[in-house]
Amino acid sequence: MSLAAVVGLSFALASHSSTSPSSCSGSDRWVILAHGGAGAWQGPEHLLARRRQVLREAVAQGARLLADGTGALDVIETVIVRLEDAPELNAGRGGIPNREGFVELDAAIMRGHDLAAGAAAGLRTIKNPIRLARAIMEQSPHVFMVDRGAVAFALEKGIEQVNPSWFLVPRPPPPASEGKKSGTVGVTVLDRCGEIAAGTSTGGYDTKIPGRVGDVPVIGAGTYANAKTAAISATGWGEYFIRYTAAHDVSARMAYGGASLDEAMKAVLRILREPEDARGGMIGVTADGKWAAHFTSMGMLRGVATFKAPTPRVGIFADLD
Numbered sequence: 001m002s003l004a005a006v007v008g009l010s011f012a013l014a015s016h017s018s019t020s021p022s023s024c025s026g027s028d029r030w031v032i033l034a035h036g037g038a039g040a041w042q043g044p045e046h047l048l049a050r051r052r053q054v055l056r057e058a059v060a061q062g063a064r065l066l067a068d069g070t071g072a073l074d075v076i077e078t079v080i081v082r083l084e085d086a087p088e089l090n091a092g093r094g095g096i097p098n099r100e101g102f103v104e105l106d107a108a109i110m111r112g113h114d115l116a117a118g119a120a121a122g123l124r125t126i127k128n129p130i131r132l133a134r135a136i137m138e139q140s141p142h143v144f145m146v147d148r149g150a151v152a153f154a155l156e157k158g159i160e161q162v163n164p165s166w167f168l169v170p171r172p173p174p175p176a177s178e179g180k181k182s183g184t185v186g187v188t189v190l191d192r193c194g195e196i197a198a199g200t201s202t203g204g205y206d207t208k209i210p211g212r213v214g215d216v217p218v219i220g221a222g223t224y225a226n227a228k229t230a231a232i233s234a235t236g237w238g239e240y241f242i243r244y245t246a247a248h249d250v251s252a253r254m255a256y257g258g259a260s261l262d263e264a265m266k267a268v269l270r271i272l273r274e275p276e277d278a279r280g281g282m283i284g285v286t287a288d289g290k291w292a293a294h295f296t297s298m299g300m301l302r303g304v305a306t307f308k309a310p311t312p313r314v315g316i317f318a319d320l321d
């Protein structure tokens with residue numbers, strides 16, 4: 001296939017995505033799951049309580065939007081922007097600085113029915129990386145952008161930029177036992193049109209070398225959505241989620257092996273632990289409304305609401321209330 005044909009195909013995908021319905025009322029069924037990272041269990045009690053509250057409110061907003069018929073991508077963007085703006089979570093403002101002390105952010109979004117996806121990495125000035133990921137998906141012929149070109153594209157599309165210092169917020173000193181600080185935010189949604197989609201956004205972790213890119217914007221590693229299987233957002237030690245193409249492995253186990261979302265997610269999380277005990281978690285939803293949230297880390301901040309149980313339930317450890 002010629003390059004022109006490839007670009008033409010990409011533009012076809014991009015223009016298809018811009019016609020994505022923002023209002024859905026075909027079915028009564030909707031589901032939203034959100035996570036605030038596998039590292040979110042670290043920190044003092046009052047911070048954990050605050051994180052739970054932030055996530056609860058974000059899931060509640062997403063649930064209202066879905067019940068009103070808002071489309072999956074709009075819900076994901078709205079909820080992730082809210083989580084990115086929350087200084088308690090490791091995405092957007094409050095992102096964890098890398099080992100040289102500045103924040104570099106990664107994000108991705110993907111839609112299930114046509115595999116349309118957008119991702120951006122290493123961002124130092126984009127206030128809400130998920131907005132840029134969505135613009136790349138919908139308004140460019142590409143999937144993944146980085147560096148000056150990504151910033152120039154964001155400028156062209158009117159995406160807000162801020163001074164890098166805007167992301168830095170005071171952090172409580174960690175207890176000695178904590179280890180590396182990490183976290184991420186992610187959302188998976190089934191909307192009333194039957195569409196599923198996933199989005200993820202992160203600051204990575206504190207010991208990362210400037211320029212390091214994690215699993216979050218690598219489609220198939222930390223973020224993946226396929227209407228035939230599931231929409232998945234992951235959190236954990238990104239290098240292993242990349243090596244094992246973790247989110248896509250969940251999808252592949254469902255597609256080729258006939259596994260349920262629950263079984264596939266548990267199997268992948270188990271396998272990730274084999275080489276170096278890489279721990280983490282995932283959330284996911286299928287087009288027929290099944291959902292799963294599992295983790296092998298000490299905890300994972302997560303929340304869920306569905307058309308059957310619209311009041312958000314939130315947990316960090318085994319609890320979900």
Ligand code: ASP
Binds near residue numbers: 182183214215
């Ligand atoms: N997966 C993220 C990364 O490696 C970090 C996390 O989810 O805690 O960038």
